[in-house]
Amino acid sequence: MSQQGYVATPPYSQSQPGIGLSPPHYGHYGDPSHTGSPPGMMKPAGPLGAAAPGGMLPQGHPPHGPHQFGQNGAHAQGPPLQRFPGPPPVNSAAPSYAPYSPSTQSSYPSPVSTSSVAQLGTQLSAMHVNSYGTGMAPPSQGPPGPPSAAAAFQGPSRSPQPSILQPGSQVLPPPPTALNGPGASPLPPSTHRQDGLPGPAPPNAQYQPPPLPGQTLGPGYPLQQANYGPQMAGAQLSYPGGFPGGPAQMAGPPQPQKKLDPDSIPSPIQVIENDRATRGGQVYTTNTRGQIPPLVTTDCTIQDQGNASPRYIRCTTYCFPCTSDMAKQAQIPLAAIIKPFATIPSNETPLYLVNHGETGPVRCNRCKAYMCPFMQFIEGGRRYQCGFCSCVNDVPPFYFQHLDHIGRRLDHYEKPELSLGSYEYVATLDYCRKNKPPNPPAFIFMIDVSYSNIKNGLVKLICEELKTVLEKLPKEGQEETSSLRVGFITYNKVLHFFNVKSTLARPQMMVVTDVSEVFVPLLDGFLVSYQESQSVIHNLLDQIPEMFADSNENETVFAPVIRAGMEALKAADCPGKLFIFHSSLPTAEAPGKLKNRDDKKLMNTDKEKILFQPQTNVYDPLAKDCVAHGCCVTLFLFPSQYVDVASLGLVPQLTGGTLYKYNNFQVHLDSQQFLNDLRNDIEKKIGFDAIMRVRTSTGFRATDFFGGIYMNNTTDVEMAAIDCDKAVTVEFKHDDKLSEDSGALIQCAVLYTTVSGQRRLRIHNLGLNCSSQLADLYKSCETDALINFFAKSAFKAVLHQPLKVIREILVNQTAHMLACYRKNCASPSAASQLILPDSMKVLPVYMNCLLKSCVLLSRPESSTDERAYQRQLVMTMGVADSQLFFYPQLRPIHTLDVKSTTLPAAIRCSESRLSEEGIFLLANGLNMFLWLGVSSPPELIQGIFNVPSFAHVNTDITLLPELGNPYSQTLRMIMGIIQQKRPYSMKLTIVKQREQPEMVFRQFLVEDKGLYGGSSYVDFLCCVHKEICQLLN
């Protein structure tokens, strides 16, 4: 496409960055100076860059059989292992091809089969799809379309059909138009399959049949009737808070307009349900390069056959453009969201552990990539060619194996690193600090015992709970007891260290009053084994609330607390995690002292970014020190007023810790939420003192990283710790051409220390396709991953750029991506038709949710701390969590089938979907709301709340009463399922229709226009469409 196609017309070209002759780079608001070393370059020093020692071979090849790899202990006592080499289908629905059978190159799926088209047509008519009449041209060129032109859009999600939307009169000024013309018209010939195999397969790949056998709608999927509420009256283009092309900028005068039928625009619920219906419950095998996994909202079983599971890595697109010109043209971010410690369900195989003894992992001599399925063995098995840098390496003698008739090693299926996408290595001493094995990590509990925390019972609650949760410290598979050691500190404006040595009759306290230069007053007896010191520890936890009962100290310190914990870990020469329980702005005289600098006047100004930045320069170097010593900080905050989350949260964020925040915490109401979080955090799977390196095949490289990370250079991602819920989003850029033959290969290696003190390497490999066809790129995109990337890069940018600029960039890039598709990939049609690629059908609605988030759009009811908090949470989210966060789940409860265990089908997040006879449950990963319509069925109210009517329901409760009736049981079970696997315990709020708190709830109805700004989905779609039309002209 010539760039001329993107010449913007006024007013866009005037004020917006990145529109015009050179398409904007998303990096515009990031740091432009990414000068990482090209792939193949050796890292000068450090564990990941260190060459494996040549060494003599401790062993020949391992014995045969599936159990030779020293499986993770957790598995040892469980059900029998899935036999490793053979990848048998887990259920009969799975395609059962022999893996890597050599003769399958030719069997690519044909283009769209006629049956799928026919089926599509049937479905469309079954869904009362509106016709999309003749297109309407933009006002500046050509005659306007007939006045009957109607918005029409539909088609089942993930169908081979691009989405087409006719602009309604909102987009263009001509006369008001009738919407929703009757009848269905045939769809244009399908040109794109999202489920095909783009590009040639790797030499050994086998064809896997497209996983979309039938395009059937999920059972029970409700066809929503448009009930387009009055709140949308007079839908106007408006994007308060800086949406480009708001009413003021529109060409032509505003006119009374008809509404676009929300049922005719792409529905996230339908996309989710369709993917579930077609791919849910199946086995997804990762044997094919570049294949698109099921959506993150679809439950399925994943079988590793050479590429990392999508639980570990998801990508914005599974087919990269061959050239950077193409990438610039499409402006689709090329990124991977990597969750290296993702939790794997019990029916999937845990990672195998490879142990090469003193020799360590086999690595490419040039680029240091680890042995993996992308290495090609040649010369009878004596050498191998690296898939990343093409260097030909000698096979170390101990690792030699003969090749079979197709050039594959005879032990291919016996070695995880040859046939699996993900596995672990036992690291040798070269990978350890100071070349000696690490000590097991430690947990240090640090409790703010200032006056208010004692008075409101928080300190007592924490101490009581610790007695229980310390029994559940994480341990490695076979360990009887956890190797983790524990320590305790309390503080207000001074620090109290406790000696809890097992030989003591009672704990001893040592006070450190000099908080400017914190030192650790005791080594022996501070970090202990919980098992050995249990009675002393319990004694201490019983005493702490009383010890400070008479204290009137209100002031606290904060940075010295972190420093004390870090120094204690450093003195003990071990990595670890600090659990800090803190409540107030640290105003006591000490490093990191903070003042109240909250200033609402900065909102919607260019200085708003200051509110997201730490107010002193103490915390960033402190975070750096913490990372350097493997000290992860998790912070439980209990603020009753402004505490400056942007400053307090910085160390937790940069050290891979978690920030929990409980506003106006009340022990009798909020304990359960906090205790669930604490238990979950202590028990979760975690790796310490980690360093991650992302290697790529030639032609592209990782250029930017987002997450709970610290980077001292451009390639090594350092993390004091990383747990199962944390994801790092990595952006890639071209530095050369990519080839369709060799694809784009990614290897993520995480060196870390286990909870038992073993040094390990966790390797995830993923092969993507490459294509010189834009259409291939578009059909391989994953919108959920795109939104994760956009959210993180935008939330990173808020530190440096005005929010208005960031929002504009997001809107522009959305329009560019879609305009490029429209121009280059869609079949010819009227210029005024909005055509969305199937894989990006819901990009506009999700993008609008991101634009409306309180981080990017200030609202009176979102405090500065809340915005900083949400910003921080999103920065470490994986794809599933960001999807739920930006588009909450809304489910009707009044239609509940108490005999069924399946969740009631979700509905779209719009007030028009609610009914006053109904009860609805909304969840976004942080909050859960139970919304009660004024005419909710009394028997349901009785069943859930044990009160006779709506009026009697007490909305102060944060937990539903545990009643024995089926309504209560089923609802609580549903809430449990929704909560499962989510990193934060969601706070429950009961909301009654037409009462004040409903205002908060309505902010989560993300398809509607925001109460304080933020477009409705319909309006936003029209705006995007208008932008696209401008770009296409």
Ligand SMILES: [Zn+2]
């Ligand atoms: Zn290499």
